[in-house]
Amino acid sequence: MKVIKFGGSSLADATHFNDVIQILQMDRQRRVVVVSAPGKRNENDEKVTDLLIDYARAHGKTQRSIGQQIIDRYQEIATAFDISAAQFKPLADQILALPTTSFRGPAFRMAAFKAHGEKLNAQLLALVLNTQGLAARYVDPHELGLIATQEPNNATILAQTYTHLAVARQELLAEDKLWVVPGFFAYTTSGHLVTFSRGGSDITGAILARGLHATEYENFTDVDSIYAANPNVVANPAPITKMSYVEMRELSYAGFSVFHDEAIIPAIEGQVPICVKNTNHPSVPGTLIVPTNQSQPKRLITGVASSKRFAALYLHRYLLNREVGFTLKLLKILFRYHISYEHMPSGIDDLTIIFDRNQIPADVLPHLLADIKETLQPDRLQWIDDYAILMVVGEGMRNQVGVIDRILHPLATHHIGVQMINQGASRISIMIGVREAQADDAVRLIYNDFFNQPVSLPLRQPAQEVTHG
Numbered sequence: 001m002k003v004i005k006f007g008g009s010s011l012a013d014a015t016h017f018n019d020v021i022q023i024l025q026m027d028r029q030r031r032v033v034v035v036s037a038p039g040k041r042n043e044n045d046e047k048v049t050d051l052l053i054d055y056a057r058a059h060g061k062t063q064r065s066i067g068q069q070i071i072d073r074y075q076e077i078a079t080a081f082d083i084s085a086a087q088f089k090p091l092a093d094q095i096l097a098l099p100t101t102s103f104r105g106p107a108f109r110m111a112a113f114k115a116h117g118e119k120l121n122a123q124l125l126a127l128v129l130n131t132q133g134l135a136a137r138y139v140d141p142h143e144l145g146l147i148a149t150q151e152p153n154n155a156t157i158l159a160q161t162y163t164h165l166a167v168a169r170q171e172l173l174a175e176d177k178l179w180v181v182p183g184f185f186a187y188t189t190s191g192h193l194v195t196f197s198r199g200g201s202d203i204t205g206a207i208l209a210r211g212l213h214a215t216e217y218e219n220f221t222d223v224d225s226i227y228a229a230n231p232n233v234v235a236n237p238a239p240i241t242k243m244s245y246v247e248m249r250e251l252s253y254a255g256f257s258v259f260h261d262e263a264i265i266p267a268i269e270g271q272v273p274i275c276v277k278n279t280n281h282p283s284v285p286g287t288l289i290v291p292t293n294q295s296q297p298k299r300l301i302t303g304v305a306s307s308k309r310f311a312a313l314y315l316h317r318y319l320l321n322r323e324v325g326f327t328l329k330l331l332k333i334l335f336r337y338h339i340s341y342e343h344m345p346s347g348i349d350d351l352t353i354i355f356d357r358n359q360i361p362a363d364v365l366p367h368l369l370a371d372i373k374e375t376l377q378p379d380r381l382q383w384i385d386d387y388a389i390l391m392v393v394g395e396g397m398r399n400q401v402g403v404i405d406r407i408l409h410p411l412a413t414h415h416i417g418v419q420m421i422n423q424g425a426s427r428i429s430i431m432i433g434v435r436e437a438q439a440d441d442a443v444r445l446i447y448n449d450f451f452n453q454p455v456s457l458p459l460r461q462p463a464q465e466v467t468h469g
């Protein structure tokens with residue numbers, strides 16, 4: 001049994017719905033279909049999720065007009081498949097009812113608005129599949145028992161979900177209908193709807209693949225494969241045919257938005273292989289993501305990603321290395337503000353804390369910095385708002401020396417300043433901090449150096465094992 005997820009780009013209009021129907025007809029192992037909200041139909045279009053966010057924030061006439069725009073997106077698809085007005089009405093009514101429904105608070109209200117993109121698309125796809133001779137039914141995350149944390153717009157799944165999915169699996173096996181499940185949202189233990197972070201339908205697919213014991217998690221999108229660099233940054237990058245879970249986790253964390261970085265975790269826990277494929281070219285094999293890539297990688301690096309969503313706080317204070325509790329005081333302040341950090345590289349007299357910029361609202365930042373200044377009395381404090389992280393990833397780097405030199409050389413020759421460099425203990429990734437404006441150039445330079453002028457480097461001498469105790 002396979003779990004198959006279609007992203008917003010694969011369900012943007014009736015033509016794409018047709019492709020989806022054909023893909024489902026091709027392989028009867030595809031039993032559970034996870035859907036996103038309709039995505040952009042062209043460059044200038046809006047994703048339905050973004051329209052729903054506008055709908056939640058608007059009032060009066062503007063709100064009614066956005067609501068109608070959302071309904072029209074679904075109506076267009078329904079009309080193309082001869083869905084009757086009576087069948088469509090309950091869908092439209094759900095959108096119309098949102099502004100007058102009461103919610104637990106503004107954040108839960110926003111989550112409920114957003115989730116309707118997936119909710120309606122799954123209901124519509126189930127209707128359409130039935131008209132096309134594929135028996136299907138809408139299955140709400142509530143019915144499956146998807147339980148998540150009380151973070152209305154950034155929830156994470158709770159372990160009890162998997163106990164519920166073990167029961168759901170028996171029901172699925174006893175039934176011959178396709179299950180159409182909306183991605184992106186779940187419920188709290190007290191029954192309130194919460195969404196995962198943006199792009200989170202990938203997460204729903206992975207949770208279901210793990211919990212229902214799928215043999216494969218197919219993730220259909222709008223590119224033939226995952227490429228070694230973001231195709232919006234590098235022209236015609238090399239496709240990746242196979243990679244390990246760890247490689248994917250690092251690359252998606254650092255900007256390969258084609259697959260949500262948190263979605264890897266349920267797949268790892270359930271050891272479910274993931275295949276990323278193109279809805280527009282389903283016969284192209286795509287990219288396979290597996291526990292470990294058994295074959296020796298042909299290249300030193302598998303991919304290079306960059307993400308511009310970061311900011312950094314630089315703190316300098318002489319004799320920092322001798323001061324007991326400096327970092328503890330800093331972390332206590334972050335805890336008070338409910339802010340998590342991403343990385344904390346340090347030197348003898350200084351340290352840098354790298355944050356996801358979205359964590360810190362603009363109005364909170366001055367208070368946070370003032371608190372840090374007052375409590376820690378640094379000699380120097382600098383807030384760097386335009387920080388990007390580059391991640392160079394590859395199982396092929398594990399036993400090689402000289403990779404860092406090779407990454408840094410083209411950056412130095414092109415005057416790209418490196419703010420931070422950090423090699424993970426697994427030795428399959430190197431993280432580099434650069435200024436945001438130079439991030440794309442840095443990716444292009446590193447990609448060109450590794451993929452267009454391959455140079456082999458000497459093998460690292462195996463390190464001596466040291467055993468303690």
Ligand SMILES: Nc1ncnc2c1ncn2[C@@H]1O[C@H](COP(=O)(O)OP(=O)(O)O)[C@@H](O)[C@H]1O
Nearest residue numbers: 007008009221222223226227229230256257258
């Ligand atoms: N390394 C990469 N390989 C392929 N696509 C990438 C990569 N990095 C970023 N992308 C972008 O991810 C997009 C697909 O993700 P997304 O738009 O979220 O799809 P979906 O609507 O299917 O969820 C691609 O169209 C591409 O622009």
Ligand SMILES: N[C@@H](CC(=O)OP(=O)(O)O)C(=O)O
Nearest residue numbers: 007008036049198199200201
């Ligand atoms: N529709 C949601 C969730 C999602 O996963 O969408 P997509 O598959 O289009 O990235 C969003 O836009 O965030």
